[in-house]
Amino acid sequence: MPLEPEVPDVPELPELPLVPEEPDEPELPDVPELPELPEEPLVPEEPDVPDEPLEPVVQNHLEEFVRYLKWILIARNEFNRFKIANPETLTDIQWAVRFYCLLKMAYNSKIPNQFFRVSKKRQQSLNLLRIEEDLSAVHRRLARVYIENMHYADLIRRFDGPETFFYVAPPYYGLEDYYGKDIFHREDFGILRDLLTTINGKFIMSINDTPEIRELFKGFNVSTAATNYKSIGKIKRVSELLITNYEPAASTRTCGLF
Ligand SMILES: C[S@@+](CC[C@H](N)C(=O)[O-])C[C@H]1O[C@@H](n2cnc3c(N)ncnc32)[C@H](O)[C@@H]1O
Numbered sequence: 559m560p561l562e563p564e565v566p567d568v569p570e571l572p573e574l575p576l577v578p579e580e581p582d583e584p585e586l587p588d589v590p591e592l593p594e595l596p597e598e599p600l601v602p603e604e605p606d607v608p609d610e611p612l613e614p615v616v617q618n619h620l621e622e623f624v625r626y627l628k629w630i631l632i633a634r635n636e637f638n639r640f641k642i643a644n645p646e647t648l649t650d651i652q653w654a655v656r657f658y659c660l661l662k663m664a665y666n667s668k669i670p671n672q673f674f675r676v677s678k679k680r681q682q683s684l685n686l687l688r689i690e691e692d693l694s695a696v697h698r699r700l701a702r703v704y705i706e707n708m709h710y711a712d713l714i715r716r717f718d719g720p721e722t723f724f725y726v727a728p729p730y731y732g733l734e735d736y737y738g739k740d741i742f743h744r745e746d747f748g749i750l751r752d753l754l755t756t757i758n759g760k761f762i763m764s765i766n767d768t769p770e771i772r773e774l775f776k777g778f779n780v781s782t783a784a785t786n787y788k789s790i791g792k793i794k795r796v797s798e799l800l801i802t803n804y805e806p807a808a809s810t811r812t813c814g815l816f
Pocket of ligand 1: 708709727728729730737
């Protein structure tokens with residue numbers, strides 16, 4: 559067995575020069591207790607995922623935004639080029655242009671699962687000669703509007719009151735993922751129903767006509783309205799449910815819900 563090498567004596571460390579002792583902590587005078595702040599109701603802790611910067615770009619760089627759009631072609635290849643572009647590699651203006659073009663060129667102007675819309679009958683909705691006018695019309699419509707971005711349950715609790723009127727337009731039953739994954743689940747219809755049972759305000763909800771929704775909301779006034787579902791090249795007449803917590807005035811008028 560090999561012998562363990564002898565460890566040399568470690569010389570004692572010299573004493574450190576005297577460090578002045580820390581003075582005792584001075585006694586702090588009693589701090590008067592702060593009055594409790596009123597609880598801010600349901601403010602989200604974290605802002606959501608950063609939005610595409612369309613609004614700030616339109617506000618701050620309108621000329622440049624329009625200039626980018628000036629020579630864009632409404633073409634499937636252009637659409638696909640926008641689709642695969644990674645926003646992280648784009649400037650804010652390019653990112654806003656990408657978002658705007660995809661939205662305008664996509665079927666149903668939806669965000670997830672966008673695909674290029676073409677029609678034998680309709681013109682393209684992105685009118686490159688009227689960008690500023692179109693944006694300005696939206697801007698005028700929203701001039702006196704608050705825009706929120708929060709979970710429906712928080713929003714309903716936050717804004718409920720005897721004078722409040724809610725128009726509730728959840729995703730369709732059976733198409734809960736249509737607006738993105740995991741933001742609305744089938745169980746949310748029950749949660750929404752329970753919440754709407756407790757509110758002080760009034761609501762009207764539009765939703766597709768299914769036995770499950772009729773069963774869930776049978777405690778409210780349920781009526782139907784004729785509307786059209788548009789799919790590529792076809793128009794289908796359907797009946798939608800209108801659900802209210804008040805007696806609606808009788809009307810057989812056909813409504814355009816969206
Ligand atoms: C049928 S659309 C309503 C369309 C709207 N009425 C309009 O005219 O544009 C359903 C909307 O619910 C939103 N949504 C889905 N899940 C939500 C949730 N958990 N909280 C709040 N909104 C939600 C979707 O993003 C979508 O905009």
